[in-house]
Amino acid sequence: MEQFKNNVKKRIDYLGMEIAWMLREHGKTVVGEVSVKQLLGGMRGLTALVCNTSYVDPYRGLFISDYAIPEFEDKLPEEIFYLLCAGKFPNETELAELQEELAFRAELPDYLWTFIRQLPRHLHPMTMFSLCVLALEGESVFKQKYEAGELGKSEYWEYMLEDAVSLLAKLPALAAAIYRIHLLREEPMDYHPSLDWGSNLAHMLGVNPELSFAELVRLYMVLHCDHEGGNVSAFTSRVVNSALSNLYYATSAGLNGLAGPLHGLANQVCLRFIRGIHERFGESPGTDQLDAFVREELDAGRVIPGYGHAVLRVTDPRFTAFMEFGNRHCPNSPFLQTVKKLYYVVPNILKTYKEGKVANPYPNVDAISGTLLYQFGISHFDFYTVMFGISRTFGFCAQSIIALGLNQPIIRPKSVTNKWLMDALERA
Template identity: 45%
Template sequence: MSIYRISTRKLPEAQKLNGLLVRFISADSSLRDVLAAKIPAEQERVKNFRKQYGATKMGETTIDMMYGGMRGIKGLVCETSVLDADEGIRFRGLSIPECQKVLPKAEGGEEPLPEGLFWLLLTGDVPTKGQVKQLSKEWAERAALPQHVVTMLNNMPTTLHPMSQFACAVTALNHDSKFAKAYSEGVHKTKYWEYVYEDSMDLIAKLPVVAATIYCNTYRGGKGSKSIDSSQDWSANFVKMLGYDNPKFTELMRLYLTIHSDHEGGNVSAHTVHLVGSALSDPYLSFAAGMNGLAGPLHGLANQEVLVWLRKLQKELGANPSEEALKEYVWKTLKSGQVVPGYGHAVLRKTDPRYTCQREFALKHLPNDDLFQLVSKIYKIVPPILTETGKVKNPWPNVDAHSGVLLQYYGMKEMNYYTVLFGVSRALGVLASLIWDRALGLPIERPKSLSTDMLMKMVQK
């Protein structure tokens, strides 16, 4: 049984979830204070573990793994989340349904607040409602953009992809990096995490303003509010700046920003942030690099690929095709050498829990929507077809098979923008990990590479 480490105050509000003892931390501790108290103990725990088991082998690397994108190679440490092939994602030991149950919610809301998820990722503790409210307020106070970044965003052509604008703005925010300044002044390496923490808090706070500015400039002719209400949560402020006022869309955004936040350390965006950060690049440069990876069609752009495929399907078959017509279309897609977008996953071997919770949201709030009903039919017929081919290890849908449908329903039709939303969310996980990278003193990442000739000679020997 796993037990979260928490403050020493007696805590009567402990809960058990599937054998996991979850406790809530002291209501009078700030996020920085909780983290500062945990880091020395965790440093010592990792130090002792490495001293005792550092030479232990964790597996073997094959040539296929080396040529196949390092798939399956155990070579990274990620404290914030673990992805199990059969169980799905767990954030610090908690599944998505468990997070939905125990993380604080907005007044009258049903979905977890991303602020609470960030606290959980960073500390392993479930925060109180008061602590989440304090974190919302702190992010609101840190949210203002430097004028040079505002000017840059306002001068970018609207034809520039939103993800390019996003990465550029994040890079430019590096101008005010506290970590870069402290490093240039010779700060001791044991203090690195403190400045990475400050940069990460600033960056997370500013991302909704950056993202909303891009949205309003690109799709609303520059119209929109950039004001932050310190009494509102992170997601509510973001939705307001985007120009939406539907409370259900705000709830969706809270869910979306929570479930897209982290997916262990081996995916392109998370690994890139870790890799670039290992060179002691500040959080802005590291996160911008990760966002350029997230922009790829095989990563964060995948939900857009799903919608493009669905729209082509509807154009050919109509808005409400029969199951038989859908089966023929899926086989046609596969026989043409294409994949069914949104199905399959590099690690998962079951339906992605992130897909499931979005489906549950849709069943509750938009059960009769045509596009959702189409996605539901596809969910029914695609897995058996993919299984029948005998070539697919995971025939089940992933998160991208559903997220775009929900955004379309609430009026956000601009598919090119969806990856920016993903990026705002992913900051929570990768920056929490980056803080721990510096707290644990992880070194620059430098795996060994070999040429094909060298591999052939080694095999012959």
């Protein structure tokens, strides 16, 4: 992994120079302010973090380095990991080096197989996934070196990178084992050394041998990999890692945040939503029926899953990328057709709902991702957030590697009480 480490080091050094300049020349310059509404409203729109792996432009969506989705959607997931960490795509030899390392570390330890098989079947697959990542924690080289007193601060990132590659290498076998053993009740499939990381995941899930399924899995992994630093799962994982808890702890924590219905679980909720529509109106619902159904849901106090976003203010480009994939590979799918009709109906309703309070009436990635997985044979909805989690682990790991390389301290913002705030407002 020497080339990879060298390239990540170059990136860290470059970012470090920028930071040194900002601190030297502008350490006390004020770049934002915080309103009472933001303090009381989940810090929405408050600029409070620096994350150098990716950026979400409210109107153009996800950027990794300077690349927007159309420029990286056809890359391999491992190329995206390289980009997140090193700020550049790997060349052919650099990619081969990383792929070799991923293949070399792909095997699950025996104790993990025992652990997976003994997991109670009633657990949600996200719970199983998070538990399994945590169960691997003893593998952390960072932890071993740190406990042995062998690590200087400037080396932390290197061992985070070691742990990241080992963890990512194991995720296809781990996630596929959960799917096959607990959801399909079948035996796991063997790792295929000649396949790339994403194709191996598709292969080991074992639900669809078509090349287009591997293509979908790779696209899914690429589109969900990172979404800057303030979303629930990435922020959680980074906060945990900032205490120097290793990446296994930090990833498991991030996955627990991703498991919430307002975050990663929305993709499974979305497919249930569409299934509910089909059960009620048949597989080809009319737009009038959809309009009435959506209004009923809102009147009942429920959110429309897959719509809205804390940062985006347009249709999520990840939604668009999946839609283009669907149009190419399964244009006649009744599920895809209903997703399209909802896209026609829901924004118009949300625009005027609660007197225009919904900041973004357009679809996010979850409005379509589950539909495609379902269409290609992953029929257990509960697994969709695991797919999201596998991919998001790329971002968790990259964010922590870069943050530790830049010597960022433990995260510890100040909180205040209502009384403190009211006193401050009286004085203002």
